[in-house]
Amino acid sequence: MNALHTTADILDIEKIRADFPILQTKVNGRPLVYFDNAASSQKPWKVIKAIEDYYTKLNSNVHRGVHHLSQKATDAFEASRRKVAAFINAAHDYEVIFTRGTTESINLVAHSFGKRFVNEGDVVIISALEHHSNIVPWQMLCEDRGAKLKVIPINEKGELNIEAFRELLDDTVKIVSVNYVSNSLGTINPVKEIISLARYNDIPVMLDVAQAVQHMPIDVQELDVDFAAFSSHKMYGPTGIGVLYGKESWLNKMPPYQGGGEMIKTVTFDKTVYNELPFKFEAGTPHIEAVICLSAAIDYINEIGLDNIARYEHELLVYATEQLSMIEGIRFIGTADNKASVVSFNLDGIHAYDVGVILDQLGIAVRTGHHCTQPLMDIFCIPGTVRASFAFYNTKEEIDALVEGVKRASRMLR
Ligand SMILES: Cc1ncc(COP(=O)(O)O)c(C=O)c1O
Numbered sequence: 001m002n003a004l005h006t007t008a009d010i011l012d013i014e015k016i017r018a019d020f021p022i023l024q025t026k027v028n029g030r031p032l033v034y035f036d037n038a039a040s041s042q043k044p045w046k047v048i049k050a051i052e053d054y055y056t057k058l059n060s061n062v063h064r065g066v067h068h069l070s071q072k073a074t075d076a077f078e079a080s081r082r083k084v085a086a087f088i089n090a091a092h093d094y095e096v097i098f099t100r101g102t103t104e105s106i107n108l109v110a111h112s113f114g115k116r117f118v119n120e121g122d123v124v125i126i127s128a129l130e131h132h133s134n135i136v137p138w139q140m141l142c143e144d145r146g147a148k149l150k151v152i153p154i155n156e157k158g159e160l161n162i163e164a165f166r167e168l169l170d171d172t173v174k175i176v177s178v179n180y181v182s183n184s185l186g187t188i189n190p191v192k193e194i195i196s197l198a199r200y201n202d203i204p205v206m207l208d209v210a211q212a213v214q215h216m217p218i219d220v221q222e223l224d225v226d227f228a229a230f231s232s233h234k235m236y237g238p239t240g241i242g243v244l245y246g247k248e249s250w251l252n253k254m255p256p257y258q259g260g261g262e263m264i265k266t267v268t269f270d271k272t273v274y275n276e277l278p279f280k281f282e283a284g285t286p287h288i289e290a291v292i293c294l295s296a297a298i299d300y301i302n303e304i305g306l307d308n309i310a311r312y313e314h315e316l317l318v319y320a321t322e323q324l325s326m327i328e329g330i331r332f333i334g335t336a337d338n339k340a341s342v343v344s345f346n347l348d349g350i351h352a353y354d355v356g357v358i359l360d361q362l363g364i365a366v367r368t369g370h371h372c373t374q375p376l377m378d379i380f381c382i383p384g385t386v387r388a389s390f391a392f393y394n395t396k397e398e399i400d401a402l403v404e405g406v407k408r409a410s411r412m413l414r
Contacts, residue, residue: 185334
């Protein structure tokens with residue numbers, strides 16, 4: 001625990017909020033209430049200053065120059081890789097590949113793993129809870145290879161049906177790719193069980209941890225997961241950078257995703273010899289400043305502590321669920337027993353978009369729509385939801401403002 005951000009057993013929210021300058025914003029003359037954290041989180045001064053520091057002290061291309069700045073930038077870049085590896089407890093730094101984000105990480109695996117290991121008649125398993133970025137790349141792969149996509153069903157609470165998953169497993173299944181936490185419903189999936197069932201059948205598992213890594217400690221070795229993907233911008237870091245974790249044994253067997261500079265050892269017009277991990281999967285000049293500043297975001301999270309974050313955000317979730325449930329005509333979508341700090345709901349007979357517009361007038365930022373999970377919305381027979389997603393800088397007072405706003409929307413739109 002860091003004395004600056006925590007008191008006896010609770011987060012020092014005032015101090016934390018002061019670290020995020022954007023939280024001082026006024027919207028329509030009211031204080032901003034930012035509840036769109038699952039889409040993208042806000043950035044603390046530590047990250048903002050790191051960006052300035054990069055451009056004033058380090059800016060240079062990496063891995064190629066013998067000159068001072070290039071070496072300093074390369075050192076900072078590789079230090080960030082080590083920081084990420086430690087954050088998720090990867091066995092080796094070179095199992096951390098920098099990508100543009102979760103979407104690109106999943107595309108990389110679908111493309112590269114798929115090209116090598118998925119053939120006609122094979123099966124890829126995903127779940128009904130997936131974000132489009134963990135559906136479409138696999139659909140594209142299956143279409144290309146003549147393989148079949150199978151989907152783990154859910155119950156009415158938005159929980160995966162593990163028995164149905166067990167029944168899907170056979171030797172035609174080449175990979176399972178599921179999220180740890182659903183971005184639309186907040187369901188925390190039993191990924192340990194999923195991985196151990198898949199492992200029993202010798203099937204590799206990819207986890208989309210885009211909505212987990214900012215809320216709870218992730219230990220890829222303890223999970224024994226084969227691939228994991230996440231985005232910096234959802235964990236208080238810059239946009240445009242993300243991570244693919246992959247077990248060395250798989251990454252070494254997979255062909256490169258893109259060709260170009262960095263990913264080669266030697267090139268002739270006849271033949272190219274590919275570089276070693278991780279560079280084999282990092283073609284071209286990377287998003288250098290974002291990689292370096294992701295490291296500042298991880299430092300910030302570590303200062304507060306993921307266990308403290310998880311505890312406080314759970315309090316917010318419980319409070320919001322209790323308070324919102326008193327509103328007449330509210331229907332929660334996603335009522336899993338194990339949830340991260342996401343509340344998705346609709347008001348009877350009122351379109352989610354209209355609720356979002358009224359909340360915006362009150363300075364409250366929520367997300368409305370299908371949240372890039374159209375097939376999941378189809379299962380619930382709805383076009384979308386209002387989603388409030390909480391971060392550790394949010395407060396119960398802000399939740400009170402949300403509850404008042406939803407009541408007002410309900411009065412105005414009925
Ligand atoms: C569960 C999940 N997976 C994948 C993504 C895609 O992330 P990105 O757009 O950063 O690539 C998101 C974004 O909302 C998400 O919530």
